Amino acid sequence: MAVYVYAVTLHDHPCRIDGLTGVGSHSPAVRTVSTGVLRAVVSDIDEEIRPKRRDVAAHQAVQDRLMADGTPLPLQFGYTAPDDGAVRQVLEEQEDAYRAALERVQGCAEYNIKASHEQEHLLREILDASPEARRLNEEILSGSPDPRLPLELGQLIAAEVEQRRANAADGLLRSLAPLGREHTLHVPGGEDFLNLSLLVPRDGAAALLDAHAELVRADGAGLSVRLTGPLPPYSFVA
Structure with missing residues (x-):
């Protein structure tokens, strides 16, 4: 059978x-x-x-x-x-x-970390930080008939979002990866910019949970970091 x-x-x-x-x-x-x-x-x-x-x-x-x-x-x-x-x-x-x-x-378990930005918060950050984005946005809101403005603003914001996501992913990876024996990156889905799996020794889980708690406290800045685990180590089976 x-x-x-x-x-x-x-x-x-x-x-x-x-x-x-x-x-x-x-x-x-x-x-x-x-x-x-x-x-x-x-x-x-x-x-x-x-x-x-x-x-x-x-x-x-x-x-x-x-x-x-x-x-x-x-x-x-x-x-x-x-x-x-x-x-x-x-x-x-x-x-x-x-x-x-x-x-x-x-002696390990897998933990998965996914991260995303709250879109409206991220857009406000970009408009606050970029004089060019503010100028384009203000001209559009004032009723400018120039059809190029929305396209230029969209392209500028898209590039800024991509760069900020890349920077945030790099920062999270540098802070969290050392907490695991190994790590692997998966393709993020939806609005996520990071999908990270860590192979964490059982005696190292507390340090990861503490690090995650610190990141959760930063949610007010528009960053959402979700932790799942402990899990069987599927991502580390060759």
Whole structure:
């Protein structure tokens, strides 16, 4: 029977998964497939898996239970293998790579930081700081018929926004990246200008939370910094 694979751990991980049910309409029991060194945490599956809310929650519940006792190597939602034998074969063939990856994340959790500017606040800052932007804005508001003015103002503001976002992202990266063992940047979405993941040792989490609290206190300046974690270290699985 096909199996759904949640994570890989070292054999000495407690894997306290009793009572957990896995993805799929039949809510199968979560169990392990082991070699002498590694364990894969799996459950049986006999259907195509789609990212339904219930199944995504079941996948995350397994990761959370494993994270409570040590750092697993989490697999992305949807990974399946033909049967236990195939899982065991991969564990044996890729043992060195899995051990190196587990050593990389050992004792750590992932934290994600997203940042954005409040748009109206940012626009006011630009108009206050740029005489040229103020001049163009005042001419437009006064009813100037020149059709070039809105375009020139839009281009000027767009360039200023891009530069200010880049500067803010660089500043946050320089202050936050040293708090992690490793970091990786993702493509920001929506209004965000920063999407940063940190691999943070468990004994370093307090320093990151303190740094975030300081940034939250700056929200009045139009900067929003959101922290999510601790999370399984998905971003640091090669």
